[in-house]
């Protein structure tokens with residue numbers, strides 16, 4: 001133990017080798033992390049084997065460090081298994097903030113997701129919301145599958161020019177597998193090689209080396225996710241018969257030059273990041289929207305009044321948002337009430353630091369408890385209550401977009417795109433459907449129990465509700 005210039009942040013007492021692994025919560029971990037802050041304060045540290053992890057639980061600590069000192073706090077943790085052996089080092093989500101690739105990726109993503117680019121996706125979103133509405137009419141209880149198809153169809157067409165057909169679409173299934181693999185691979189404390197890096201030299205047939213066989217499988221499968229859609233798009237583009245997409249726009253640059261191997265690799269990683277970052281999060285949002293509308297009919301009623309007044313029988317346009325304060329507030333409130341990524345993604349600090357009289361060593365993993373901020377009572381009184389009016393009136397509460405999309409140099413590049421796409425979906429669904437509680441066999445309303453999955457993008461687990469075409473409109 002070397003002496004440190006200031007004490008390390010407080011935290012639960014670690015065990016000798018495994019640290020706090022045995023205490024890590026298995027369900028809705030953000031809730032336990034918020035409870036721990038009652039004991040240890042807004043910033044505390046735990047350990048998993050030798051690795052130090054800090055959880056920031058208040059808007060102030062998060063804003064001071066991840067935004068205020070973003071030049072130091074925007075790295076991602078490296079791990080032997082995930083980033084090195086399975087080879088995810090160059091993925092957009094894992095790339096080091098110190099790698100030149102980080103800036104290149106962000107610039108490229110911005111080119112495909114900025115306000116002007118988003119206008120170009122309007123027809124696609126509009127066409128897909130019609131498919132979504134038809135699917136909801138024919139099988140309303142499968143609403144999550146329909147949201148998945150909707151998000152997948154928009155993003156796969158945007159990224160590769162791929163047209164999704166049905167819920168079991170080949171590429172949608174491929175991408176869904178990637179989510180499962182990624183969450184298995186990144187579970188804390190799962191791989192011994194991250195604790196004892198010398199194990200990477202052990203051959204796969206030797207005791208303790210079998211993880212290498214698993215690693216090869218993961219590598220192959222994850223590579224397929226990035227490569228198969230990209231190679232498909234390339235083939236279409238070369239044939240001359242293709243739907244314009246992010247990939248086609250960059251594979252055929254205006255100056256006519258042919259991409260070299262490195263440029264192609266960059267494009268491949270950014271196209272797949274669009275899907276990985278964009279599909280699951282919008283599904284989580286739309287599911288939470290349905291849950292909120294089921295539980296709070298008065299908010300639904302007010303929102304629908306605004307939709308009927310401003311949009312009436314025509315299609316919603318992006319520009320309508322400016323004249324729909326209640327809908328804008330409702331979208332903010334869904335983001336706050338059920339943040340799609342409640343713990344965000346891990347950040348990592350690139351040098352020794354002091355904050356609030358505590359020492360934060362270089363390479364410490366930092367998580368922002370986004371959900372914790374959404375429940376800070378000083379900022380959001382009565383935080384479990386879904387109430388869009390928080391953001392209206394003379395003294396509005398803080399806009400949750402300040403924290404649900406992440407921080408510093410890692411801020412979500414898809415935020416504006418996500419908002420545009422959920423705006424079209426939310427207004428269209430409110431204008432065409434009534435969402436209410438399901439009725440049990442005795443004719444009583446079922447109050448859904450809201451529970452979230454413990455994953456990076458957290459989804460509300462299946463719950464009963466009723467989604468019906470509005471009786472006052474023609475289905």
Ligand code: HEM
Nearest residue numbers: 093273277278281340341344345405406407410412414418
């Ligand atoms: C409601 C929807 C969304 C939410 C709540 C959300 C939230 C987040 C959060 C919390 C992060 C981590 C930021 C950090 O590390 O501090 C992130 C990163 C990212 N998001 Fe989103 N996101 C959403 C939609 C999208 C969409 C639609 C796309 C693309 C089409 C996208 C692409 C990405 C990418 C590529 C990153 C990685 C950025 C990096 O590591 O540099 N996201 N998002």
